[in-house]
Amino acid sequence: MKTSLKACILGGTGFVGRELTQRLLARGYACHLPTRRVHRHRDLKLYPGVVVRPVSTLDSDTLTELFTGCDLVVNLVGILNESRRSSFTQVHVELVERFLQAAQAAEVPRLLHMSALQATAPEQVTPTTSAYLQSKGAGEALVAAQPQATIVRPSVIFGRHDSLFNRFAGLIDLAPGFFPLACPNARFAPVWVGDVAEAMVRALDDPNSLGAVYDLCGPRVMTLRDIVTYSAKLRGRKLHIIDLSDKAAQRQARLFERLPGKPFSMDNYRSLQIDSVCTGNNGLLDLGITPTDVDIEVPRYLAKS
Numbered sequence: 001m002k003t004s005l006k007a008c009i010l011g012g013t014g015f016v017g018r019e020l021t022q023r024l025l026a027r028g029y030a031c032h033l034p035t036r037r038v039h040r041h042r043d044l045k046l047y048p049g050v051v052v053r054p055v056s057t058l059d060s061d062t063l064t065e066l067f068t069g070c071d072l073v074v075n076l077v078g079i080l081n082e083s084r085r086s087s088f089t090q091v092h093v094e095l096v097e098r099f100l101q102a103a104q105a106a107e108v109p110r111l112l113h114m115s116a117l118q119a120t121a122p123e124q125v126t127p128t129t130s131a132y133l134q135s136k137g138a139g140e141a142l143v144a145a146q147p148q149a150t151i152v153r154p155s156v157i158f159g160r161h162d163s164l165f166n167r168f169a170g171l172i173d174l175a176p177g178f179f180p181l182a183c184p185n186a187r188f189a190p191v192w193v194g195d196v197a198e199a200m201v202r203a204l205d206d207p208n209s210l211g212a213v214y215d216l217c218g219p220r221v222m223t224l225r226d227i228v229t230y231s232a233k234l235r236g237r238k239l240h241i242i243d244l245s246d247k248a249a250q251r252q253a254r255l256f257e258r259l260p261g262k263p264f265s266m267d268n269y270r271s272l273q274i275d276s277v278c279t280g281n282n283g284l285l286d287l288g289i290t291p292t293d294v295d296i297e298v299p300r301y302l303a304k305s
Ligand SMILES: NC(=O)c1ccc[n+]([C@@H]2O[C@H](COP(=O)([O-])OP(=O)(O)OC[C@H]3O[C@@H](n4cnc5c(N)ncnc54)[C@H](OP(=O)(O)O)[C@@H]3O)[C@@H](O)[C@H]2O)c1
Pocket: 010, 011, 012, 013, 014, 015, 016, 017, 034, 035, 036, 037, 041, 058, 075, 076, 077, 078, 079, 086, 091, 114, 115, 116, 117, 154, 155, 156, 157, 158
C-alpha cells in the first residue's frame, strides 16, 4: 500500500466527505480536511491519517497553502440554500475558480469535483432554471476545462447521515396522520453514499476518467411520494399523503423559505421541476460498481426498533 500520498478535501467534513475520507485513508492517502467549524468535527482527529485544518476562509492564499504538496485535491463544498453568509455564486462558482487557480499554483496533478445531476450548463440555462442548478452548472463548466479533473454528478444521495430519508423520517414522526407533499411526482434515483465515494476513488485508478464526467444513479427510480411512503413504512406510521397542487407547492415554498433553516424554498421548488435521474450512462456501471438499492441500506438506519 502506498503511504506517502497527500489529499486535501474541501467539504471533507460533510456527509459525502467523511465517506470519501475513509476510502482515501484505506488507499494510503493522508487526508487534510479544512473546516470552518473545527469544534463540530473533533471526532475526525481520532482517525490516523486525518489532519483537520481549521480555516476561517477559503481565500486563494489559504487554498494554495493547503494544496501545496498534494497529490490530489477534491472539491465537495456545496449548499442547498443560500444564506446571509453564502450565496450559490460564492460557493459553487467563485470558490471553484479559486480551487482551480490554487491547484494550478500548487501544481496538483489530480482533481476531483462534486457537481450534481442536472446541474445546468450555462448555455442551457432558462429563466426558470433554479439558481442552485445554474450555479452548480457554472462551476462544473469551469472544472470541465481541466484535463486532470474528474467530475461526478450524483442524484440525491442516501446513507446513515443523509438529509433525505432522515429528514422525511423526522417530519413523519411529527406528522398528525396526514402529510401535505409538494412536488410529489418529482423523480430521483437515490444513490448510496458508499457507491459515490467508491466511484471517486476508482476514478483515480482509471486513466479514462481524466477529463471525464460521470452521472451517478442508484438502481431504483423513486418519486418524492415513493420516498415519503417508504420512509413512513420504515417508521411504522400510516400516513395519508396529500399531493399539493403546483400553486399550493409554490405557496408552501414562499412561506417555508422565510422560516429558520429554510426547510423548502422557491429555488428548491424550481430544482424539483427537473427529474434527477440518469438519462444516459450510469457512471457507477462504467466504473465497475453495482449500484446499491435503498432496501440494502436505508432500513438499517431508518427503521424504528
Ligand atoms: N447530499 C446529496 O444528496 C447531494 C446530491 C447531489 C450533489 N451533492 C453535492 O455533493 C457535495 C457534498 O454534499 P454533502 O451532502 O456531503 O454536503 P454537507 O454534508 O452539507 O457538507 C458540506 C461541506 O462543505 C463545507 N462547506 C459548506 N459551505 C461552505 C462554505 N460556504 N465555505 C466553505 N466550506 C463550506 C462544510 O464544511 P465545514 O462546515 O466543516 O466548514 C461541509 O464539510 C456538495 O457539493 C453537494 O452539492 C450532494
